[in-house]
Amino acid sequence: MLSKVDKPTGDALRTTGHVGALSCCESSIVDKDHSIPDTTFLFCAESGHFESQTVLAVECLRRFGGRFAQAPVLVITPRLGPSLTRRTLARFAELGVTYIRQNVGHRYSWFGFTNKALAALLAEDHATTGQIVWMDSDTLIAREPDLLLLEPDVDFAICAVDKNVGSGGPHDRNEAYWQALCDHYKVDIDRLPWITTEFDQERVRFRLHSGVYAFRRGLGFGRAWLTACEQMFDSGIMYSRELPFPGDDVAMAFSTVELGLRWRILPMTYNYEITPTSLTYRREKLPEATILHYHHAITDAQACAWLLQEVVGPFATLHHWLKDRVPLNPKIGGLHRSVLRRSLKEWRKRQQWRFEHQSQRYMVD
Numbered sequence: 174m175l176s177k178v179d180k181p182t183g184d185a186l187r188t189t190g191h192v193g194a195l196s197c198c199e200s201s202i203v204d205k206d207h208s209i210p211d212t213t214f215l216f217c218a219e220s221g222h223f224e225s226q227t228v229l230a231v232e233c234l235r236r237f238g239g240r241f242a243q244a245p246v247l248v249i250t251p252r253l254g255p256s257l258t259r260r261t262l263a264r265f266a267e268l269g270v271t272y273i274r275q276n277v278g279h280r281y282s283w284f285g286f287t288n289k290a291l292a293a294l295l296a297e298d299h300a301t302t303g304q305i306v307w308m309d310s311d312t313l314i315a316r317e318p319d320l321l322l323l324e325p326d327v328d329f330a331i332c333a334v335d336k337n338v339g340s341g342g343p344h345d346r347n348e349a350y351w352q353a354l355c356d357h358y359k360v361d362i363d364r365l366p367w368i369t370t371e372f373d374q375e376r377v378r379f380r381l382h383s384g385v386y387a388f389r390r391g392l393g394f395g396r397a398w399l400t401a402c403e404q405m406f407d408s409g410i411m412y413s414r415e416l417p418f419p420g421d422d423v424a425m426a427f428s429t430v431e432l433g434l435r436w437r438i439l440p441m442t443y444n445y446e447i448t449p450t451s452l453t454y455r456r457e458k459l460p461e462a463t464i465l466h467y468h469h470a471i472t473d474a475q476a477c478a479w480l481l482q483e484v485v486g487p488f489a490t491l492h493h494w495l496k497d498r499v500p501l502n503p504k505i506g507g508l509h510r511s512v513l514r515r516s517l518k519e520w521r522k523r524q525q526w527r528f529e530h531q532s533q534r535y536m537v538d
Contacts, residue, residue, distance in 0.1 A: 186274040187299070210322055212387075213245040213300040215307045217292040218272075220255035220510050222472050222503035226310040228261060229471070229498060231268050236494060239317025243269075247299055250274045251291035252282045254517055255510040273299055279399075281406050283524035286421040289383065290402050293395035300390055309384045312444075313465045313495075315488050320439055320463070321387045328434040329394070331386035331425075332444040334453055335372045338412055338419040339380030350412050350536035351378055357408040358401070358427050365430060371441040372453045379426040384466050385444040392432060401428040409532035417529050449479050460487035472503040 214234060218227040227248055235242050248265060250257070253276050265272050277291050289307070296305055306321050308314075323330060340347040355362040365378040388394045401424035411417035429436060445462040446453050448470045465484075470476040477500040485492040504511055 187271065208240070209243050210241055211303040212241060212322070213247055213296070213302045213305050213390075214241070215292060215296045215300070215305050216246070216248045216310050217288050218248050218250055218257060218261075218310060219252075219288065220257055220506055221514050222501060222505075223310050224257050224261045225501040225503070225505055226471070228264050228268075229501065230308060230310055230312055230314075231265070231270060232498075233313045233491075233494075235268060237314050237316060237491060239319075241314075241318060241321075245300070245302060246270045247296050247305075248272045249292040249295050249299075251277050251295055252279065252288050255506065255513045258506050258510075261505075271299065281403065283521040283528075284402075284406070284418065285521075286383075287399075287402060289421055290395065290399040290424070293388075294399050295395070297390055297393070297395045302390065304387055304389050306387045307383070307385065308464070309466065311466060311468055311471070312385060313467065313491070314463070315465055315484075315491055316463050318443065318463050320443060321385075323387055323389055324437075326435055327437045328389040328392060328432075329386065329429055329436040330388075330439050331436070332382045332384070332439045332441050333368050333370050333377075333380055334382050334441045334444065334446075335370050336375040336377050336380060338416070338423070339370070339375065339377035341375060341377055346537060347412075350410070353410045353534075353536050354405065354408065354423070354427065357410060358404060358431070360427060360430060365426065366436075368438060371438075379430070381422045381426050381429075382444055383420070383422045383425055385439070385464050388434075392434065394428070394432065394434070397428040397432050398425055401425070401431065406528070409534045411529065411532060411535050413535055413537040417532075417535070447480060447483060449476050456483065459483060462487075471499045472501050474500050 216227045216230060218224045231246055234246070238244070246269065248270050250273070262272065273295060275295060279287060279291060281287050293307065304323050321330065338347055338350065340351045342348065351365070352362055362378070367376055368379060369376050370380065402421060405418070405424045412419050442462045443464050444466050445464060446466045446468070447459070448454065448468050467480060470480045481492060481496055
């Protein structure tokens with residue numbers, strides 16, 4: 174059984190903007206024959222490069238999202254950290270973003286990806302649409318993402334790109350990790366659905382990738398996901414010394430099964446990794462991409478130049494729009510915010526190190 178989630182604490186700061194008349198260079202590419210889908214886009218922003226990336230992601234949605242271009246947008250800061258800059262908040266208002274700053278005060282907030290589950294939890298309280306689409310801040314919409322719309326008989330849609338830490342069954346070296354978690358969650362391992370990853374065509378137990386996904390609001394997804402993350406940490410079960418906690422995706426698989434969500438796998442073009450060092454990037458597949466996941470490629474000048482060269486052919490309009498906006502400055506907000514970010518990062522690293530050394534339960538050598 175899953176444990177009860179800590180309730181959010183503290184007062185939330187909520188600011189709401191309105192989408193006004195966009196300039197000629199920002200006008201969105203919209204299918205005039207279709208109304209705005211019943212969808213809210215959700216991002217998580219924290220001081221530093223994440224806020225620059227989030228602004229860029231929302232600008233890109235407004236420009237290239239098609240009939241999603243004017244959809245409601247929630248940006249949430251769910252844990253302790255320096256405030257976003259006034260310039261960022263002003264731009265959010267111009268873009269029609271509803272911004273929520275609420276420190277949930279979660280005991281596992283030191284983990285790098287806990288903010289994603291916390292944001293999903295808060296989003297269910299603040300969104301008013303029938304479904305919510307999560308996008309990592311380092312993503313760009315290249316064309317209308319129509320497959321993000323959930324059919325009436327689907328509650329959840331997500332990509333399954335590659336095997337990574339997934340298990341192919343009893344003879345797989347990763348099976349012990351999944352079996353140990355199943356025992357802790359009190360979930361029969363055979364309840365985990367079999368899927369085939371798109372890139373490497375591996376048949377694995379429910380290995381998901383949480384960079385982009387859509388979920389139906391009102392089913393308790395955010396709460397269940399955060400609970401599953403808590404359970405994962407509470408168990409003390411870790412994957413390996415090199416990679417103790419593979420990420421939030423593993424907990425997401427268990428929360429999806431626990432809720433009995435009806436799911437659909439998105440093509441990997443909806444979370445298409447585009448970096449110079451990517452193991453899954455293939456230039457010939459780029460023209461099919463709908464959402465680009467660039468990771469740190471837009472904050473590094475050399476990687477940014479590579480990315481712009483890659484997209485100029487298949488996405489000339491996107492290239493023209495993007496080229497004067499990048500590379501992004503990862504050190505915005507002044508010296509005081511930079512010092513606070515550095516101190517917080519070191520504190521979180523120490524917390525994680527202490528936690529890992531107390532657990533010492535590695536399932537894969």
